[in-house]
Amino acid sequence: MSAEAIADAAIGAPLLEARGVTLQYKTRQHLVTATWRVSFDVFSGDRFILLGPSGCGKSSLLKAIGGYIQPVEGAFRLAGSEVHGPGPDRMMVFQEFDQLFAWKTVVDNVAFPLVMAGRARPKEARERALHYLEKVNLTKFRDSYPHMLSGGMKQRVAIARAMAMEPAVLLMDEPFAALDALTRRRMQDELLELWDTTRFTVLFVTHSIEEAIVVGSRILLLSPHPGRVRAELNCAAYDHEHEGSAAFTALQRRIHHMLFEERQPGGDHE
């Protein structure tokens, strides 16, 4: 995707559009409908959350945006161009800690994909890798191997690796779900600090209402299986500081109600 296209997206048009996306899996015995006619817009600099109960198709949506599966109906457009397959303009961070190359050092893990994708020569790739490792506070560990790192540190390497590709959209599939509560909280804060300095666009999947409110600027609520859009909410005003406040708790309750209670006629939008 060209720099002009990303710039256009910054001036008002959505960077990423989902239009009537139905996703299905065919197995030998069944046809599983993961999402049903899902539409949404993501703007440049959004921290856009896909929130919904287990099985509502959040990961499937992220995989489809990544270009790994194709919609049976509808389409995704990134800066106006329809998504047909994977590309370096969409980088994914997964939940699993084993997404790094075990035999490469931290800096090589970040630099290697840049060289492989032809984005940089080895020397420049290493410099860029060091730049992003500094952003996730891992400069001291640049020559360590993944097995020498904690789960949270491995996730920070995965984030640095994805960001070093400077994608148009960073796709994060429950990246902190396997971390202990304290580390998870710290990682959420670090992600927000990183966003403050670089203003990247991120799509973040979670089934935690609290994480959605803290990490997100907008939340797309999906109904239980098959996932349909239930509501879209603004939540840019909240972070960990607001937890426990009356407004935060009211928003948590409201989201819980919208996710799990019967749908109101006409849906909920703001």
Ligand SMILES: Nc1ncnc2c1ncn2[C@@H]1O[C@H](COP(=O)(O)OP(=O)(O)OP(=O)(O)O)[C@@H](O)[C@H]1O
């Ligand atoms: N490869 C696959 N083959 C068949 N069915 C699949 C496949 N992947 C996902 N599904 C089904 O599609 C539906 C949506 O799954 P998906 O993993 O996208 O949901 P999710 O909201 O991310 O769930 P979770 O929060 O549990 O990760 C589920 O019913 C799931 O069983």
